Amino acid sequence: MSEQTLYVSGHKSPDTDSICSAIAFANFKTQMGTSATPVCAGSANKETTFILNHFNVAHPQIVENWETFAPNGGDLFLIDHNESKQIIDGYKSMNVVGVVDHHRIGDFETDGPVYIHMEPVGCSSTIVANMYFDNNQEIPQTIAGLMLSAIISDTVLFRSPTCTPKDKATAEKLAPIAGVDIESYGLDMLKAGADVSDLTNDQIVRTDMKEFSEAGQTISIGQISVMDTTELLAKRDELVAALEALRSSNNYAASYIMITNILKESTDLLYSGDADAVVSKAFNTEVKDNGVFLENTMSRKKQIVPPILGAMK
Amino acid sequence: MSEQTLYVSGHKSPDTDSICSAIAFANFKTQMGTSATPVCAGSANKETTFILNHFNVAHPQIVENWETFAPNGGDLFLIDHNESKQIIDGYKSMNVVGVVDHHRIGDFETDGPVYIHMEPVGCSSTIVANMYFDNNQEIPQTIAGLMLSAIISDTVLFRSPTCTPKDKATAEKLAPIAGVDIESYGLDMLKAGADVSDLTNDQIVRTDMKEFSEAGQTISIGQISVMDTTELLAKRDELVAALEALRSSNNYAASYIMITNILKESTDLLYSGDADAVVSKAFNTEVKDNGVFLENTMSRKKQIVPPILGAMK
Numbered sequence: 018m019s020e021q022t023l024y025v026s027g028h029k030s031p032d033t034d035s036i037c038s039a040i041a042f043a044n045f046k047t048q049m050g051t052s053a054t055p056v057c058a059g060s061a062n063k064e065t066t067f068i069l070n071h072f073n074v075a076h077p078q079i080v081e082n083w084e085t086f087a088p089n090g091g092d093l094f095l096i097d098h099n100e101s102k103q104i105i106d107g108y109k110s111m112n113v114v115g116v117v118d119h120h121r122i123g124d125f126e127t128d129g130p131v132y133i134h135m136e137p138v139g140c141s142s143t144i145v146a147n148m149y150f151d152n153n154q155e156i157p158q159t160i161a162g163l164m165l166s167a168i169i170s171d172t173v174l175f176r177s178p179t180c181t182p183k184d185k186a187t188a189e190k191l192a193p194i195a196g197v198d199i200e201s202y203g204l205d206m207l208k209a210g211a212d213v214s215d216l217t218n219d220q221i222v223r224t225d226m227k228e229f230s231e232a233g234q235t236i237s238i239g240q241i242s243v244m245d246t247t248e249l250l251a252k253r254d255e256l257v258a259a260l261e262a263l264r265s266s267n268n269y270a271a272s273y274i275m276i277t278n279i280l281k282e283s284t285d286l287l288y289s290g291d292a293d294a295v296v297s298k299a300f301n302t303e304v305k306d307n308g309v310f311l312e313n314t315m316s317r318k319k320q321i322v323p324p325i326l327g328a329m330k
Numbered sequence: 331m332s333e334q335t336l337y338v339s340g341h342k343s344p345d346t347d348s349i350c351s352a353i354a355f356a357n358f359k360t361q362m363g364t365s366a367t368p369v370c371a372g373s374a375n376k377e378t379t380f381i382l383n384h385f386n387v388a389h390p391q392i393v394e395n396w397e398t399f400a401p402n403g404g405d406l407f408l409i410d411h412n413e414s415k416q417i418i419d420g421y422k423s424m425n426v427v428g429v430v431d432h433h434r435i436g437d438f439e440t441d442g443p444v445y446i447h448m449e450p451v452g453c454s455s456t457i458v459a460n461m462y463f464d465n466n467q468e469i470p471q472t473i474a475g476l477m478l479s480a481i482i483s484d485t486v487l488f489r490s491p492t493c494t495p496k497d498k499a500t501a502e503k504l505a506p507i508a509g510v511d512i513e514s515y516g517l518d519m520l521k522a523g524a525d526v527s528d529l530t531n532d533q534i535v536r537t538d539m540k541e542f543s544e545a546g547q548t549i550s551i552g553q554i555s556v557m558d559t560t561e562l563l564a565k566r567d568e569l570v571a572a573l574e575a576l577r578s579s580n581n582y583a584a585s586y587i588m589i590t591n592i593l594k595e596s597t598d599l600l601y602s603g604d605a606d607a608v609v610s611k612a613f614n615t616e617v618k619d620n621g622v623f624l625e626n627t628m629s630r631k632k633q634i635v636p637p638i639l640g641a642m643k
Contacts, residue, residue, distance in 0.1 A: 121442050127434045128636040135446035151464060323441045 023053040023114070024091060026080065026105055028098035030226045031057045033065045033170035035097045037163035038141040040077060042096050042117060045145060048154050053094070056080045058105045062225070064170060064210025072162040083107035097141040099125040102228040102235070117144050120318055124230070139177060139184040142167035146187045161194035169203040170210070173242065173279055179316045207279060211243045218259040221249065222274045231326040234270035237263065240317050242277045246285060249276050253287065257307045261289035271295070277315050284314040286321065299324035336366040336427070337404060339393065339418055341411035343539050344370045346378045346483035348410045350476035351454040353390060355409050355430060358458060361467050366407070369393045371418045377483060377523025385475040396420035410454040412438040415541040415548070430457050433631055437543070452490060452497040455480035459500045474507035482516040483523070486555065486592055492629040520592060524556045531572040534562065535587045544639040547583035550576065553630050555590045559598060562589050566600065570620045574602035584608070590628050597627040599634065612637035
């Protein structure tokens with residue numbers, strides 16, 4: 018084992034894919050001969066905690082700032098993100114050697130050529146799992162479990178429009194290795210993540226929050242997925258107030274939270290900021306009380322970010 | 331064959347890799363079930379013409395502007411480039427669906443996720459050839475010849491520091507399929523490309539020219555590879571004057587031409603514009619008469635672009 022390790026990290030406000038894919042990819046690189054260490058930008062959410070416990074995997078080390086964590090620099094591989102605002106702070110002191118992602122490519126730029134593998138699939142773990150398959154690498158049971166969980170999470174058990182045939186086929190190859198039944202394990206996992214009863218309003222609107230920039234403005238979009246939206250929508254005004262506090266303290270042009278109903282496959286999008294015109298244009302609909310109801314909408318990446326950034330142009 | 335084809339294009343001022351990889355990748359996509367058509371941004375240079383003649387392959391259609399070429403839009407796949415300044419004009423009317431490249435990632439941005447495969451190897455055709463291998467696709471003799479030629483061209487017969495073990499191994503797998511001897515065919519091919527006797531000074535400084543942007547400034551860097559630099563360096567002042575005409579007519583901050591000696595593996599870098607300080611800083615050396623001699627330097631991508639853009643910051 019060399020002293021120099023390759024760090025593998027997902028995005029800020031880490032979700033299941035960012036943590037599980039980082040662990041799975043670091044293990045893949047290590048199996049292929051490059052010592053690699055997964056890290057993450059923050060604590061696992063409830064869903065990811067359920068998964069780490071189920072497969073008895075340790076929580077990766079948390080890195081809040083690269084300059085303090087690795088004062089001498091080092092190699093960094095980005096998983097599940099590429100936009101600068103989603104990368105752990107201080108990353109410019111690191112040598113970014115590669116990206117595996119399934120999102121839009123944002124402001125990512127390098128001086129020299131690096132390895133980049135991006136595919137429009139539903140989950141980064143789908144890409145990582147196929148690296149194991151393509152390179153005839155054995156997949157340990159726990160790693161298969163983490164990658165399967167990430168696919169279930171990102172595709173909401175294959176219900177999301179971001180889910181591709183490749184995601185489903187990959188999950189079906191991973192399930193027997195992981196030793197779980199996709200449907201029953203998947204529902205248990207999603208239920209664990211959908212428990213919002215003990216979250217404060219501030220925590221709710223910051224769930225899986227990401228920043229995006231367009232036309233010189235920065236916005237934030239969070240997403241919280243539940244089995245039933247009644248409880249959250251009952252305190253709609255409080256949530257808009259929490260969004261406004263989040264927005265003004267970060268100087269965002271607007272702050273959004275997607276309240277996604279996993280079973281009905283729909284989303285209530287709430288927001289604060291001067292965004293009525295943007296939302297109205299983005300979804301070609303009238304807006305009311307800082308919110309809009311969107312049927313057949315579960316995917317931030319595919320159904321929310323492109324129209325909103327498009328309307329901001 | 332559907333009416334809608336996927337267009338596959340390399341960069342402006344196309345070199346051998348941009349044309350051969352576009353043809354090879356379009357054939358790969360077609361074999362995989364997606365009808366694809368290679369195009370290119372301009373006429374093949376002497377080296378590429380030698381190759382197309384040798385393998386009896388038609389010159390791809392030239393596209394000068396997408397808006398006039400495909401007024402109804404269509405799908406576009408970029409090979410061997412990603413920076414906006416290197417893409418054929420008018421591409422914003424097209425739907426860019428993917429990128430295969432081996433250069434730095436520049437200002438490439440998409441609204442939604444797309445397919446991107448970038449590797450720090452010496453040649454785009456190395457990536458494309460391995461797609462055939464990984465997908466168990468048969469490689470037609472002519473396509474193997476084009477990809478082998480691209481690898482020989484980009485790596486200058488494996489002499490360039492950009493050449494990786496994967497480039498060499500891929501070339502060695504392609505040669506028997508193409509039915510040529512790498513060394514003798516490669517030297518013939520490079521000689522055909524290195525014949526500069528009938529080029530005007532303006533054509534010389536525009537050879538394989540690419541634009542790059544940093545810190546709000548745009549520069550151009552061309553490269554001409556020869557077996558002997560004596561003839562070109564004898565008219566050094568005329569070439570600097572041609573660079574200045576090129577620079578001022580395009581409002582570049584600076585225009586560079588790499589005069590690369592294939593056999594000695596060195597480069598004379600000439601330039602015009604207010605670039606003395608940048609060049610001096612980039613290569614940590616004194617500059618004289620708008621030029622600098624660089625030993626062991628053949629790669630624009632790896633040895634010229636990163637230090638120059640770094641010094642411009």
